[in-house]
Amino acid sequence: MLRYARFIILLLLVAMVACRGQTDIPQDDVPSLTKIRLPMGYIPNVQFAPFYGADYEGFYREEGLEIEFDYSFETDGVALVAANELPFALVSGEQVLLAREQGLPVVYVASWYRDYPVGVVSKVEHGIETPADLAGKKVGIPGLFGASYVGLRALLQAGGLEEADITLESIGFNQVEALAADQVDAAVVYIANEPIQLAALGYETNILRVADYASLASNGLITNETVLAENPDLVQRMVAATLRGIRYTVDHTDIVFDISHNYVDELEQSDQVVQRAVLDASVALYQNDPLGYTDPDAWLNMEQVLLEMGLLSAPIDLEAAYTNEFSR
Secondary structure, eight states: OHHHHHHHHHHHHHHHHHHHHHHHSOGGGSOOOEEEEEEEESOSOGGGHHHHHHHHTTHHHHTTEEEEEEEEEHHHHHHHHHTTSSSOEEEOHHHHHHHHHTTOOEEEEEESBSSOOEEEEEEGGGOOOSGGGGTTOEEEESOSSHHHHHHHHHHHHHTTOOGGGSEEEEOTTOHHHHHHTTSOSEEEEETTTHHHHHHHTTOOEEEEEGGGTOOOOOOEEEEEHHHHHHOHHHHHHHHHHHHHHHHHHHHOHHHHHHHHTTTOGGGGGSOHHHHHHHHHHHHTTBOBTTBBOOOHHHHHHHHHHHHHHTSOSSOOOGGGTBOOTTOO
16 A cells, blocks of 8 residues: 555656646747858858857857858858848958949948958068068969958059069968968968968068058948848847857957867867967957947948959949948
8 A cells, every 4th residue: 555655646746747847848938049051251260259159158049049150152151141042141341342233132230340351471581561562472362252352452452553463373271381381472361360370380471451551341240131121130139149249259258269169170289379369369350349330431441442443343322231220
């Protein structure tokens, strides 16, 4: 009889636990996450720390989003967003204007970088101290696309040079190796990355920063006109989580650097001092006051540079190309 009573009590306890679980977590009330594939425009790298931090700390999930990082080319991201196959991508500012001239309805909705982060780096022995000194030099570049190419053209323009005045060599994202082996005299780089790696290898370098010669619309988040018109709440949530990630990275750089090891496979095998210096240099370039804000003058300057380069055939409607509605 005692054994039977204990059995009844056990059944009641099991039933109570089961009922409590069903009451506390009703299946119909579990929110589903909107999956977002986000083209990054570059390989996995510590420079994407704000996005890794936002994902790891749950900032995107708190906004109802699940992020998948896509490391395809920047131009691919623009095309996919323009076709409304993806809602967002990370791109540099000039890509927005080039796309809109072609009738592609992309819109820049949040700035990530304040300063245009592209430059040209060279060993000091090549004597490249001004853009004009690039004349006659062999310059390595990832390819004739994206911010690297436009940044180079801006520097050539500042030096009174044409593309024909230099020898361009496509080297992919192997700028450090190409410079170290003297395959090229100079290379187009992101100024917070390769120059730091070269310094760690013992090379003295000169750096020509595009931002020192022109204030241009820099890297940020884009969407398209359809998403912006039909689902502004999605844009608001995506921007809010991203900006929160930027702020978190600025305020907690040590933590986010550690988080990045979960997203960049090669980071653990890399020189930790160098990679941390890359992150610190990147943070110094962020637009964070206010978060996400993009300067209208930088867009005017970008348009003018692209017109003078012949990459734009005529002025475009800049007010339709970007918005500060979501900055804070």
